[in-house]
Amino acid sequence: MNNNKIYIIIPAFNEAQTIGNVLNDLKDKYSNIVVVDDASDDNTAKIAKSMGVIVLEHLINRGQGAALKTGINYALNNKADVIVTFDADGQHQTDDIEKLIKPIIEDNFDVTLGSRFLNSDSVKKIPPLKKIILKTGLIFTKAFSHLKITDTHNGLRAFSNQAAQKIIIRQDRMAHASEILDEISRNNIKYKEIPVTIHYTDYSKSKGQSSLAFGKILFKYFIGKLMK
Numbered sequence: 001m002n003n004n005k006i007y008i009i010i011p012a013f014n015e016a017q018t019i020g021n022v023l024n025d026l027k028d029k030y031s032n033i034v035v036v037d038d039a040s041d042d043n044t045a046k047i048a049k050s051m052g053v054i055v056l057e058h059l060i061n062r063g064q065g066a067a068l069k070t071g072i073n074y075a076l077n078n079k080a081d082v083i084v085t086f087d088a089d090g091q092h093q094t095d096d097i098e099k100l101i102k103p104i105i106e107d108n109f110d111v112t113l114g115s116r117f118l119n120s121d122s123v124k125k126i127p128p129l130k131k132i133i134l135k136t137g138l139i140f141t142k143a144f145s146h147l148k149i150t151d152t153h154n155g156l157r158a159f160s161n162q163a164a165q166k167i168i169i170r171q172d173r174m175a176h177a178s179e180i181l182d183e184i185s186r187n188n189i190k191y192k193e194i195p196v197t198i199h200y201t202d203y204s205k206s207k208g209q210s211s212l213a214f215g216k217i218l219f220k221y222f223i224g225k226l227m228k
Helices: 019-027 044-050 064-077 095-106 120-125 128-145 161-166 176-186 202-207 211-227
Strands: 006-012 032-037 054-057 082-085 111-115 157-160 191-195
Touching (some): 006 019, 032 044, 054 064, 064 082, 082 095, 082 161, 095 111, 095 157, 095 191
Parallel strands (some): 006 032, 006 082, 032 054
Antiparallel strands (some): 111 157
């Protein structure tokens, strides 16, 4: 597939420390890179613009779910064939993108989901509290989505154009990750999990969700389910 039809969507909020390195790695292979700056108060947008990628800016901070929706809509409006979501904090690896795209191009899958739990090296490096939080989220999400998955809150994923049109993101903030899985189930979308490598650093761990924040995410997720 022509890489011009592949769009990489990067939601970013105050990621000036890492966004430059992330974009440098991606630009070696991909031309359509979209950074959605979610009203950062640092130089995230300025750095991204200086590197020649597409930068979309929210005027107010709306959350990662809203940033993803903005980026995905942009890609759909530009007739993307495959849309990849990629984090800005340096945890995701550019080399994993090809593994996500291949089943969509060659094997008729519509969604691929990155899983750190299918990669033995990544599992060993997950901080203990983070592992508990992720496993707890897995229990609740699987109960609602009924998908056979191992990792519910991994931001590295890929969608075909058709799947991206069907998946509706209503949750502006972090509950969107569970909502996407619900949408895959609701629309009976063909999906596959792919082993990916997560690179944990002191910086990325400091940006992660606390147990209190995770509780709020679950609460918003449940409320969203009740209101449907």
